[in-house]
Amino acid sequence: MKDVLLQTTPLALDPDHLTDHDLVQGALANDPEAFRTIMRRHNQRLFRIARAVVRNDSIAEDVVQEAYLRAFEHLETFRGDASLATWLHRVVLNEALGRLRKSSTRREVPLATEQASADIVPFPNAASSEDPERALAQRQILRLVEEATDALPEAFRLVFTARVIEAMSVEETAALLGIKPETVRSRLHRARQLLRRHIDRKIGPVLMNAFPFAGRRCERLTAAVMSRLGLVR
Template sequence: MERIAATELALDPRLLDEEVVRRVRAGETALYEVLMRRHNRAVYRAVRAILRDEAEVEDVMQQAYLRAYSRLDQFRGEARFSTWMISIALNEARGRLRRRATEATLDDGTEGDATAPGFSETLPSDPEQQASALELASITERAVDRLPSDLRTVFMLRTIEGLDTADAAEALGVSEDVVKTRLHRARAHLRAALADAVEQSAPVAFPFPARRCNRVVAAVLAAIEATRH
């Protein structure tokens, strides 16, 4: 199957995930690409919420997809494929996190930190607006990265990826009330963090660059000169 065909099929709402899974099981393995293209963003965000390390994210995504492929016979359609896939991705990411912590402990004899340092799909056409949007996205990402892991994961799935409460709870293996509570706490943390960010950036807000200064000065001087004649 050509890549362009897979892209088109991934966007076709008439082809349900359950049908794709059935056909992959039946031997049309190339169709697995359709599932990956459909759910790459959600899987990325789930893994990224756990690891916070871009260097590892794609590797873990690949491992998650391979594990899901090997377990397709276990997918019963009781939950959405996206929810099932996210659950597998989260487990892979958590496994990587545990191994990272263990390796850090063995390396230096101390408790591993298991954290790493810390998009845009639709940007305005205006370059200045693009820069502002990217800066806001960067501030948001840094604030989300500072959230505790359980809050960060819920916020990523519910607010950034847009899963509903039931799907997020299913993927995480917790109750809907837990999801709601964690989301509320995550938003409270982020409001405080973003408020701090605004306070810190306030002194450099609303700049008046030299080119604008020059334009105003030139216009005023030109108007003054005109009145002298």
């Protein structure tokens, strides 16, 4: 970062109540807590935007790291015309798209082999470690949604990620991607159609594991009945 102060000025307020202006000023003063708060506040959303472009967890994480360094180096150019989140989104999006342009073909970008660090579908009845079969079924459903999202064309995938996964407004998505609001709406509609088709083709194998009752749960019930029958050795 250019012309940062040699001495830090710690932020006195609760990080949750700091405004964009507070954080930018703190970062310009080289306050470690300001940098930490900015990243913790925006990490998940920036990761998801990057991953929507590169479709790989480790590459997306690297994109976000590089984007942060680039943003912090030029933080004095942030004028507050847009929110800090929007400004960072644009930096990450440019970095991610730049990675793709450096590849000779899109196919050279490997698909993710590990689960994203942040869930994109909330499950209200999350399975515990005592219910591994249900946990496996839920992971399969989550993975199915992730694969369907990855399979979307880039233009639709970016809109879907911004609007549905990150719950950004139509206007925010349009500003981020540099397209018209009506284009956001039409692409989201098309993305949902494509997702539905993809999931319909693959949902059969997943449903075969619905309401699982095997493994540890099966053995526990069997042992309980055997005990009540007096057949336990």
